[in-house]
Amino acid sequence: MGKVISIANQKGGVGKTTTSVNLSASLTEAGNKVLLVDTDPQGNATSGVGIDKADMDQCIYNVLIEDLDAQEVCVPTSIANLYAIPATIQLAGAEVELVPTISREVRLKKALDPIKDQFDYIIIDCPPSLGLLTINALTASDTVLIPVQCEYYALEGLSQLLNTVRLVQKQLNKSLMIEGVLLTMLDARTNLGIQVIEEVKKYFQDKVFQAIIPRNVRLGEAPSYGEPITTYDSKSRGAEVYNELAKEVMANGARVG
Numbered sequence: 001m002g003k004v005i006s007i008a009n010q011k012g013g014v015g016k017t018t019t020s021v022n023l024s025a026s027l028t029e030a031g032n033k034v035l036l037v038d039t040d041p042q043g044n045a046t047s048g049v050g051i052d053k054a055d056m057d058q059c060i061y062n063v064l065i066e067d068l069d070a071q072e073v074c075v076p077t078s079i080a081n082l083y084a085i086p087a088t089i090q091l092a093g094a095e096v097e098l099v100p101t102i103s104r105e106v107r108l109k110k111a112l113d114p115i116k117d118q119f120d121y122i123i124i125d126c127p128p129s130l131g132l133l134t135i136n137a138l139t140a141s142d143t144v145l146i147p148v149q150c151e152y153y154a155l156e157g158l159s160q161l162l163n164t165v166r167l168v169q170k171q172l173n174k175s176l177m178i179e180g181v182l183l184t185m186l187d188a189r190t191n192l193g194i195q196v197i198e199e200v201k202k203y204f205q206d207k208v209f210q211a212i213i214p215r216n217v218r219l220g221e222a223p224s225y226g227e228p229i230t231t232y233d234s235k236s237r238g239a240e241v242y243n244e245l246a247k248e249v250m251a252n253g254a255r256v257g
């Protein structure tokens with residue numbers, strides 16, 4: 001049974017998609033079969049693994065709203081052993097359309113359960129909000145990985161996210177755990193980065209991954225080529241650190257609970 005990990009933080013631009021794409025690719029490189037699920041109407045994870053959104057007439061929207069089998073929208077990517085369930089702009093309507101539907105919070109879980117055992121890991125890229133799409137992702141997940149950008153106010157908004165995690169644990173998914181907190185976009189030339197690392201470690205202690213993602217030009221460029229860093233520039237520091245993160249995630253164990 002595959003382990004399902006949501007990559008979530010309602011703050012925009014903290015590295016959720018970069019982490020979803022590159023952690024997925026690094027996990028496949030380490031010998032795993034991985035499914036990347038895009039639940040963000042921006043569809044950045046979809047294009048980040050080289051899928052042309054214009055070619056897609058069906059996406060995660062049809063699964064969530066029209067009960068289409070997840071298998072039907074699961075497509076291979078150009079990376080061996082990496083599959084994706086894409087999102088297109090069509091998904092933008094889902095947040096509102098889900099509201100009056102039955103079991104609106106568990107629709108993604110129900111869709112993924114039948115295909116879970118085909119994969120070692122299922123990585124869900126969440127949108128920058130705590131709405132029903134993120135709730136669906138957390139309800140479907142074994143764990144949540146929280147990227148935190150190394151900048152001023154890094155911890156701002158995290159209590160809201162942790163509150164949502166607690167609510168989901170209480171009402172929808174008792175076994176949801178925190179996979180870890182990932183520090184992203186560290187600019188090693190500034191003291192600020194070091195201060196933020198200390199602050200986040202003080203708050204989350206051993207939940208913080210050893211791997212810290214640096215601000216790396218190659219990581220920023222890779223999405224415009226529709227490639228993860230492991231194929232775009234496998235020798236870059238960005239690729240090395242995402243491989244280190246994948247090792248830590250694998251060491252955390254397969255499925256918990």
Ligand SMILES: Nc1ncnc2c1ncn2[C@@H]1O[C@H](COP(=O)(O)OP(=O)(O)OP(=O)(O)O)[C@@H](O)[C@H]1O
Pocket residue numbers: 011012013014015016017018019040042044126127128184185186213214215216217219220221223
């Ligand atoms: N470590 C990094 N080094 C350089 N650029 C990065 C790094 N991580 C992310 N970026 C760039 O920063 C921007 C935001 O990153 P990303 O899209 O991963 O964040 P996000 O949390 O998914 O954003 P959103 O909330 O909009 O979904 C992107 O342009 C991405 O390419």
Ligand SMILES: [Mg+2]
Pocket residue numbers: 016017018040044126127
């Ligand atoms: Mg994103």
